[in-house]
Amino acid sequence: MTTATRATDLPEASDGLPLRVAHVEIRPREGMAMVGDRAVALSVREFSLLTALARRAGHVIAREELFSTVWGGSLRRGDRSIDVYVHKLRQKLEAASPGWTFIHTHVGFGYRFAPEPAV
């Protein structure tokens, strides 16, 4: 599926320009992100996943689509890579900005990136 990349809504990130969502700034050229005024070091996979999520902030992205975008190929049943990396991202983002939630789970579907104060 995939209708990807409607130019309409969100800031780009594939071209090297920083992508901002709330107080998160993703810097493609540097492979890192700023959360508030804190620098967050990310591995290649983590960065790629964060970018994929943030480019469509506020929208749910299906696991299948996330996988093909970040890892390439199709998601094998039972593959937990996505979960593990979402977890790593959450750890780092929330550590840099306590009291906030960034990645929301939509069970059976996928994840949605949307910085919100934790409830």
Next chain:
Amino acid sequence: MTTATRATDLPEASDGLPLRVAHVEIRPREGMAMVGDRAVALSVREFSLLTALARRAGHVIAREELFSTVWGGSLRRGDRSIDVYVHKLRQKLEAASPGWTFIHTHVGFGYRFAPEPAV
């Protein structure tokens, strides 16, 4: 918000285009809905039911038809699945938009989706 919310035919929902009815926006590709500016997380079944109802907003849809559309197969006498899910949907929608009623019961027939200010 511009929208042709004509009920009779079709705001599609299987093609991936968002379906709008009043201040409710259903996003097929994401398995979620927006009510006003709030994201409403829905399970797969809930989403499927909401979509079935909203695609013919303003019209009563028979229980039998709802069941075959959402669950597949024919409705067994005594099956309460629909009632339970209508209830879940009402909870979530009304929580996201207090003072509004979305799903109307037509006893002996079925349900009708039509966002209205509560009486």
Next chain:
DNA sequence: ACGTCCGGTTCACAGGTGGTTCACCGACCG
């Protein structure tokens, strides 16, 4: 070449969530 470090993947277990069914109750109707 060897040992270490580190990121990425896989594994295993625990806790959550969702789907179905059941139980109970009030409303409605002949």
Next chain:
DNA sequence: CGGTCGGTGAACCACCTGTGAACCGGACGT
């Protein structure tokens, strides 16, 4: 009244996700 229908809360169980740890292979320094 007895029967049907829908609203609602809860039980039950399968499946999904969260999470810490093990595992593996490549990069790097000595």
